[in-house]
Amino acid sequence: MIQTTDISKSxxxxxxxxxxxxxxxxxxxxxxxxxxxxxxxxxFSLLLDLINPTTGSITSNDIVVSNSEDWKPFTSAFIDETFxxxxxxxxxxxxxxxxxxxxxxxxxxxxxxxxxxxxxxxxLGKKKYLRDLSKGNQKKAGIVAALIGNxxxxxxxxxxxxxxxxxxxxxxxxxxxxxxxxxxxVLVSSHDLLHVTDVCERIVVLEKGEVVKDLETNPTTLxxxxxxxxxxxxxxxxxxx
Amino acid sequence: MIKHFLNLEWKQYFRSxxxxxxLALNILLVFFALYLMAFFVLGGVGLYYGLDELLPNQxxxxxxxxxxxxxxxxxLLFRFFMQKLPVMSVKPLLTLPVKRSxxxxxxxxxxxxxxxxxxxxxxxxPFAITLSAYGxxxxxxxxxxxxxxxxxxxxSNFLNxxxxxxxxxxxxxxxxxxxxAAGLYxxxxxxxxxxxxxxxxxxxxxxxxxxxxxxxxxxxxxxxMVNYKLLLQKLYLDASLKxxxxxxxxxxxxxxxxxxDIAPFMQLDLRLIWRNKRTKSTAFLxxxxxxxxxxxxxxxxxxxxxxxxxxxxxxxxGFFLINFxxxxxxxxxxxxxxxxxxxxxxxxxxxxxxxxxxxxxxVMFVLGIPYVYFGWKILIAHFAAAIYNIGVNSHVIMWGxxxxxxxxxxDKKAAFNYQGTGAVQWLIGIPLMLVPMILFGILNWLxxxxxxxxxxxxxxxxxxxxxxxxxxFITEKYLNSKYKMIAAFSKDA
Numbered sequence: 001m002i003q004t005t006d007i008s009k010s011x012x013x014x015x016x017x018x019x020x021x022x023x024x025x026x027x028x029x030x031x032x033x034x035x036x037x038x039x040x041x042x043x044f045s046l047l048l049d050l051i052n053p054t055t056g057s058i059t060s061n062d063i064v065v066s067n068s069e070d071w072k073p074f075t076s077a078f079i080d081e082t083f084x085x086x087x088x089x090x091x092x093x094x095x096x097x098x099x100x101x102x103x104x105x106x107x108x109x110x111x112x113x114x115x116x117x118x119x120x121x122x123x124l125g126k127k128k129y130l131r132d133l134s135k136g137n138q139k140k141a142g143i144v145a146a147l148i149g150n151x152x153x154x155x156x157x158x159x160x161x162x163x164x165x166x167x168x169x170x171x172x173x174x175x176x177x178x179x180x181x182x183x184x185x186v187l188v189s190s191h192d193l194l195h196v197t198d199v200c201e202r203i204v205v206l207e208k209g210e211v212v213k214d215l216e217t218n219p220t221t222l223x224x225x226x227x228x229x230x231x232x233x234x235x236x237x238x239x240x241x
Numbered sequence: 242m243i244k245h246f247l248n249l250e251w252k253q254y255f256r257s258x259x260x261x262x263x264l265a266l267n268i269l270l271v272f273f274a275l276y277l278m279a280f281f282v283l284g285g286v287g288l289y290y291g292l293d294e295l296l297p298n299q300x301x302x303x304x305x306x307x308x309x310x311x312x313x314x315x316x317l318l319f320r321f322f323m324q325k326l327p328v329m330s331v332k333p334l335l336t337l338p339v340k341r342s343x344x345x346x347x348x349x350x351x352x353x354x355x356x357x358x359x360x361x362x363x364x365x366x367p368f369a370i371t372l373s374a375y376g377x378x379x380x381x382x383x384x385x386x387x388x389x390x391x392x393x394x395x396x397s398n399f400l401n402x403x404x405x406x407x408x409x410x411x412x413x414x415x416x417x418x419x420x421x422a423a424g425l426y427x428x429x430x431x432x433x434x435x436x437x438x439x440x441x442x443x444x445x446x447x448x449x450x451x452x453x454x455x456x457x458x459x460x461x462x463x464x465x466m467v468n469y470k471l472l473l474q475k476l477y478l479d480a481s482l483k484x485x486x487x488x489x490x491x492x493x494x495x496x497x498x499x500x501x502d503i504a505p506f507m508q509l510d511l512r513l514i515w516r517n518k519r520t521k522s523t524a525f526l527x528x529x530x531x532x533x534x535x536x537x538x539x540x541x542x543x544x545x546x547x548x549x550x551x552x553x554x555x556x557x558x559g560f561f562l563i564n565f566x567x568x569x570x571x572x573x574x575x576x577x578x579x580x581x582x583x584x585x586x587x588x589x590x591x592x593x594x595x596x597x598x599x600x601x602x603x604v605m606f607v608l609g610i611p612y613v614y615f616g617w618k619i620l621i622a623h624f625a626a627a628i629y630n631i632g633v634n635s636h637v638i639m640w641g642x643x644x645x646x647x648x649x650x651x652d653k654k655a656a657f658n659y660q661g662t663g664a665v666q667w668l669i670g671i672p673l674m675l676v677p678m679i680l681f682g683i684l685n686w687l688x689x690x691x692x693x694x695x696x697x698x699x700x701x702x703x704x705x706x707x708x709x710x711x712x713x714f715i716t717e718k719y720l721n722s723k724y725k726m727i728a729a730f731s732k733d734a
Contacts (some may be wrong), residue, residue, distance in 0.1 A: 009524035052724045072584035085509070087516040087651065092508075099505035100583045129516070136477070232646040 001026040001153065001185050002047070009040040009042055009054035009209075014147040017042045017209040019056075024202075025186070026152070029179035029185040030121050031200030031217075032189040033113075033225065034134040041079065048077055049188075060153060073101070077155035088130030090123045090141045093130060094148060101149030108148060113142050118170050135162045143171065147178075154178065155187045160195050168195065175199045193229070207232075246347050270588060274356060278363050285367030289375070296359040302386055302448065307441035310429060315392060316361070318422055320401040325359050335476065345472045349465065352402070356393050365390040382448035383666055389444055390458045406471050502586075513572055514565075517651035520572065522562045527601070529607055530560025538615040542581035547690065548682030550619050550695065554626025555674050558608055561601035563673055567636035569594050570719070574648040574730035581727060588716045595635055595712070602630045618690065625697040626677065632704025634673050638712045643718035646729040 004022040008015060018040040024030050032040045032110055045051045048056055049065045057064050060071040072116065077083070098108035112124065122137050123144075129239055130138060139162050159175075160168050162199075176199055178184040190196045196203055197217055205213035205228060215221050292301045326348065334344060369383045408418055429436045447453040497507040514520040534553045537543040543667060565572075569591075573580060581592070606627040613620040676698060684693035704711070719726075 050578055050724075052725050072582070075582075077582050079578065083582075084581075085576045087512060088509075096388075096505055096509060097583070100585055129710070175259055236725060 001028075001061060002187075003059045005056050005058075007046060007058060008053045008054050009039075009046065009051065015209055017046070019043070019211055021084040022204070022211065024185060026185055027179060028181040028202055029175065029200045030188070031196035031203040032187065033191070033193065033203060034189075034206035035229075037208075039209040041157055042204060042209075043206070044077070044079060044157050044187070044189065047155060048094060050081070050187075053124040070152075073149075075155070076101075076149065076151035076153070077157075078139075078146040078159070079157045081135070081138050083142055083144065083145075084130045084138055087129055087148070089127065091125075093141065094145055097145045099146050102149075103149050111148055112144060115174075118144070118167065118174065120167070136164060136167070139163060142166065151184065153187070154186045157189050158191065159188055160190055160192050166172070172199050190198045193208055193222060193225045197225065207224060243343075243347060246402055250351075263438065268274070277360065281363035282367045285364040286371050286589065288364070288368050289371040293351055302382060303373060303441065303445055305368070306386070306444035306448075307437050309444060310436045311362075313397060313440070314422060314426060316394075316397045317401060317404070319359055320397060321404060321418060321502070323533055324355060324401060326352060326402050326405065327377045341473060341476050344476065345469055348472065349399070349468055352398060353395060356397065358398055361390055361394050362387075367413055374564070379448070381451065385448045385451050385454065388443065388454065389447055389457060389726075392461050394456075396464055398460045399461070399468050401466050403464065442721075458731050468521075496536060500593075500596065503589045503593040503596070504628070506590050507597065508629045510597055513651075519649065520565075524561070526564060527561050527605065532555050533557045533560070534609070534612055534615075534619075538612065538619065544619075547618075547622075547685050548678055550622035551681035552674060552678040553628055553695075554623035555630060555634070558602050558605045558623060558627040559630040559673070560605065562598045562630055562635060562638065563670060566594070566598055566635065567641065567670060568645070568649055569642035571642075571645050571647055571649040571730070574652070575651065578727055581723060585720055588712055591639060591712065591719070592718060595639065598635050598638075599631050602627050602635075621694055622681075625681075625694045625701070628701030628705075629677050629697045630701070632701030633677075635703055636708075636715065637673060640711075640715050640718060642720055643715065648730045648732065 002020050002022075002024040006020055008018040011131070012015065016037075032043065038117075039066055042051070047060070047065065048051055049069075052066060057066060059065070060075060065071050085096070089097065094108050094112055095105055098104065101109075112119075116124070118147045122204045123141055125236060128139060129189065133141065139159070142157060143159055155173075159171060163171065172195060175186050176189065179186045179201070188196065188199065188200075201217050203213075203217060203221060203225065204211055205215075206227070213225075215224065254298070289301065292299075292304060296304060365387055369387050373380060373383050404418060423435065428434045441457075443453075447457070494508045494511060496509070497504045500507055514524055533556055537549060537553060543549055570577065606623060609623055610620065612623060681693045681697060683694055
């Protein structure tokens with residue numbers, strides 16, 4: 001579904017991302033982990049054609065994302081709260097996204113009504129603008145907006161951050177269902193190793209812009225990841241001494 | 242502690258991307274300030290000569306003191322619209338070992354250094370110097386008088402913040418203040434209570450008995466204390482630092498459906514305009530644009546200048562077009578990334594803004610029809626200007642938007658807000674009005690009124706006919722600068 005070839009991104013000669021080859025098949029739930037500055041958001045931004053690659057290309061469904069816009073109808077994303085339009089209410093925002101993705105009001109209502117539990121009564125019908133919602137509620141609205149219009153690829157950057165524990169558990173279930181039952185390719189990044197290992201079939205570890213691990217999730221994955229990140233914590237504290 | 246605060250202020254000012262990017266604009270503002278200062282100094286000296294001419298043998302200090310009531314009232318009005326309490330980002334300080342009183346005193350002290358407080362001195366001191374140079378007998382009186390001016394200036398400064406604090410909680414903050422000001426003026430005008438006499442006599446009394454200076458000083462101290470108390474209450478997260486949550490004003494926008502595929506963008510644009518401070522004030526400013534002609538046409542001198550018709554026509558019918566258009570697409574800068582990752586047709590996005598601008602031109606022209614009172618030729622000139630706005634200016638300004646690299650924070654007010662303004666906006670804004678004016682002026686002078694009108698209309702119609710092609714060209718420009726815009730809009734302004 002998504003094929004990354006020889007991609008790299010540099011700013012002023014400093015390389016922030018370099019991936020030689022990465023293939024994400026259709027219907028896979030794919031997790032990206034790495035410390036701050038590892039290149040997770042850069043990779044997602046390249047996937048969404050928000051920044052221009054220095055070399056290489058990414059194809060989504062055989063469409064080169066930086067050449068054509070035909071990947072947009074089947075791709076949706078929530079990267080950060082700048083994806084929200086602050087002066088709209090959540091409903092207006094959903095309808096707006098729905099309009100852009102060819103869904104009428106009834107379609108959008110049908111979809112959002114499935115998420116009443118997830119919203120916990122704090123999003124719909126509250127007569128509040130998105131800019132006045134709490135960070136967690138903004139995130140919920142953004143994530144659900146990314147599900148509008150039956151996308152085949154969903155990209156979520158740090159979806160678990162700022163959410164309360166109950167919502168985190170609900171979100172995990174939603175993401176699993178999307179990949180397993182509906183064949184949606186789900187890409188998430190997270191700092192929470194437990195959550196990604198729960199949700200994702202495959203986990204890629206980025207470090208300084210490069211892929212250092214590519215794991216098929218199994219019962220020992222969490223321990224392996226923890227060991228990996230603990231190792232770099234120990235080695236860096238040794239360096240300091 | 243004050244040293245730290247000053248250090249923070251300094252860094253905040255000079256490290257803001259706004260300062261660094263807008264050096265030219267800042268220089269312009271400095272020149273404007275110097276101009277005002279020079280104007281006031283000359284005014285102060287001129288005031289002496291003026292009074293000498295009109296009322297040669299009277300006590301000039303007494304005359305000026307008599308009219309100080311109007312100055313105080315005018316000063317307060319002016320400050321109310323222009324001056325805001327200086328802001329300091331206090332949130333990070335609240336948990337640090339800094340006394341709340343230090344923060345409050347600093348903010349209030351900072352406000353004392355406002356440009357507004359120095360302007361009156363630029364008038365009062367030259368006046369006082371001229372007065373004593375021409376041998377005014379009582380030097381202490383002059384000194385006391387200057388001292389009073391200083392005290393009154395600072396009192397107005399602090400009184401203004403108190404008025405602002407209370408009126409901010411009202412739904413129509415302007416109205417009560419204006420009513421009170423007009424009431425005071427009226428009471429004085431009809432001599433029910435003569436404030437001019439009270440204040441004039443008071444000032445004279447102080448200049449003669451310096452001990453009375455304690456009274457205005459006491460008032461100043463009291464005003465400072467009230468401000469201090471007000472601010473101290475606000476230094477809690479749940480009071481004023483927390484952003485206010487406003488209830489939604491939802492309106493039915495389903496009528497936009499008739500515009501077909503651009504309807505979602507039209508709805509978005511209308512909500513954008515209506516629900517954000519900056520855009521809302523832009524919309525309100527349309528009234529000024531509409532009434533702009535009234536500054537000129539009532540005077541026969543300007544009514545004769547035919548080239549002014551084109552200028553006023555362009556300005557009043559295109560006021561919204563220019564003010565709204567020059568910040569396309571920066572209005573959407575906050576969520577530009579999202580728009581770019583959505584399945585949108587850029588052309589639809591732009592066309593929605595285009596139609597909005599065209600509608601505004603039509604509405605402004607229709608509302609401006611009463612200008613026919615000043616002559617039917619003026620109406621025809623306005624009509625030609627409106628067509629020119631629709632056909633030419635609308636496209637030019639959207640094309641200019643593709644060079645836009647400045648983010649806009651929608652929640653800030655519009656007057657004296659230069660955020661998002663760059664050299665491009667100035668470069669594009671001027672020809673929008675000047676080109677048609679010069680064109681009209683020259684043709685009118687050489688070939689006559691009819692030819693000049695016909696030329697503007699023809700140019701406009703050519704633009705309308707070529708609309709599709711022009712839009713395609715403009716859309717491509719926007720697409721080409723996509724990455725640059727995204728990068729620029731993600732930076733904080």
